[in-house]
Amino acid sequence: MRITLKQLAVFVAVARHSTVTRAAQELNLTQSAASMALSDFERQLDCLLFDRIGKRLQLNDLGRKLLPQAINTVAHANELEDLARGHGDKVGSLKIGASLTIGNYSMPPLIAAFMRQHPQCQLSLDIANTSHIIAALEHFELDVGFIEGFCHAPNLEVIPWQQDELVVFAAPSHPLAQKEQLNEADFANAEWILREAGSGTREIFDNAVIGRLPHLNVLLELGHTEAIQRVVASGLGIGCASRLSLTEALASNTLTLLPTPFWNLTRQFFILIHRQKYRTYGLEQFISHCVST
């Protein structure tokens, strides 16, 4: 007997959930049927793909090697079925991941426009920091990712996307906001409210000021841009964030920009896709929609 698509689907689902029970729920099988399909699959291949650690199944080295092929084979089969049913040119479900600035400010209008073109598609958007998005793509938990930081993972294809600009801001009442002209020395003793290490925004900021500010006084690290804006608007410290995120705060005059022409705070957004990811019709359509927008 040869390996079956069902066994591949069970393998992929167990790899995703690390438990047979959850995998079975996802595939509408009983737990024992999923358990048997997985053990049959391992028997066919004459090797184990998971380490059994207590009640959990942890993908081993060989399992990790086979997983991309298994995911792609299942995706191929699904697309073939769609084609046979006349849905080959339809967008199915897509799992999109985006880092915080992109996810909160760039993605919503893009997704809305795409869904107007493809009303039957099912999109999900995970918003997390850059390192989280990269990890999720590497584990095939996302179909495509959009990040604002750098990616050094060799198994991910990195496609340059939009340009963005970080800006430094403060409350209008802040002493630095009162000055006519600002130079680099004015920021030497500033108290900063910044995103956490690991975020794309923080990486760009650190690269821009490293070696230029003798002492960086980070008063507070927060995981959300809006939280940073609220803290800064209350008069505590100064912040740095994407210009995209500040539109409303600048319009309502709750925050004001502090010009920093002496720092290079421009940055590139990137699209990430796993090199071994099978690109379905829907995925290709979404990427070209984003690139052309």
Added chain:
DNA sequence: ATATTGACCGGAAACGTATC
């Protein structure tokens, strides 16, 4: 709580035979 295993069941495929 969850994974594995054995017993059992139902449906589909495979096979053998009869008929045209």
Added chain:
DNA sequence: GATACGTTTCCGGTCAATAT
């Protein structure tokens, strides 16, 4: 040779018991 029909075999499922 093609088709119809009955029987057997196999596969994949559930349920229940057991192991971890």
